[in-house]
Amino acid sequence: MKDSLAGEVSSNQAEARSLLAYWAALHDLGKCADCFQGLSESHRSTLKNYPKPDASYQSHAFMGQAWLGQAFVGQGYGATRSYSPAFRAAQIVGGHHGRFTPINHVEFRSPLEAVPALGDGLWEQQRRAILAAVHELLGAPAAPKRVSAAGAAMACAVVILADWLVSQESFLVERIRAGLPSQGDRASLQRHLQDSRVVVPLLLQQAGLGRLAFKAGGFVEDFPFPPNDLQSSIAEKLPTFSTVTQGCF
Incomplete structure (x- = not known):
């Protein structure tokens, strides 16, 4: 499985692991938009300095997919055709709720123009800051030379599973009690990442995702x-x- 997935994203296992962690970490980037953050009345007052686009609500998965296409191009992902690494990697993120949404060339090339709900100004600055921070924290994974359709499907399945596991209320409450980063600096974010990696193996074990063990007998x-x-x-x-x-x- 590991070798197969690595081969489909044109990398070895170590590189594939970094890419998967990076894509999974970006799966909710589309939530960095007024139409999502403004859903909470308690958050609304904190958004007064952020522009409110004159646009209808869009799925955060779709908005993340539309925005990340050009973001990946900027990081060196090829984008010559609709099956390019940038297209496919963006669709991996966009499919994290189990449904792939087609993306047209206008959305891919000009996401802020085609999807106004994303918002410009401070929203754009914040998304770029998140992208840069996550990329650095996860070791600045190199852009894949290709991402096959099979590789994208397998990678999306891993992202979906990871999302379900760490979105469990019990896990989130535990991480909050352990202490979230009080600052957005690299050191505090790195500590939070390292601490989370320590407890994730137990999460996998509790979900029954370890190696199968068969009892003796026939x-x-x-x-x-x-x-x-x-x-x-x-x-x-x-x-x-x-x-x-x-x-x-």
Whole structure:
């Protein structure tokens, strides 16, 4: 799985891991817009210095996808065709709620013009600041030379799973109690990232996403009747197959 995914985004495992972490960290960047932040009345008063675009509400996933296309181009992602790395990486972010939304060339080339709900001015400055901070914190992953359709689908699945895991209320409350960064400086953000990485393995374990472990025994220990030929074949050959392939996952 790791090798397959790395190959589909034209990188080795280490580079693919950095890219996936980067894309996952940007999945909610579309929330940096008035039409989303203004949904909370308690936040509305804090947005007085931010322009309120004369535009209707848009899905934050779609807004993130539209905005990140050109942002990725600026980081060296190729953008010559609709299946370019910039297009595909942006769609990975846009698909994090399980639905891919088509993006046309106008939205891709001029997101602020095509999607006014994004907002300009301070909103644009804030999005660029978030992008730069996340890119630096995650080791400034190099732009992929290509992202295949299969690679984009697998990467999107990982982003969706990661989003679900860390969005659990129990996990969020725990992280808040542990202390969120009081400042937006690199040192405090780096500490928060490191602390989160320490507790994530337990989150994966609690979700049952570790390596499968099979109890000792066979078919006759689990069922009160003898196996048929197919069941016998699986019982005999599957353990050997698992031993041979476990290094691939």
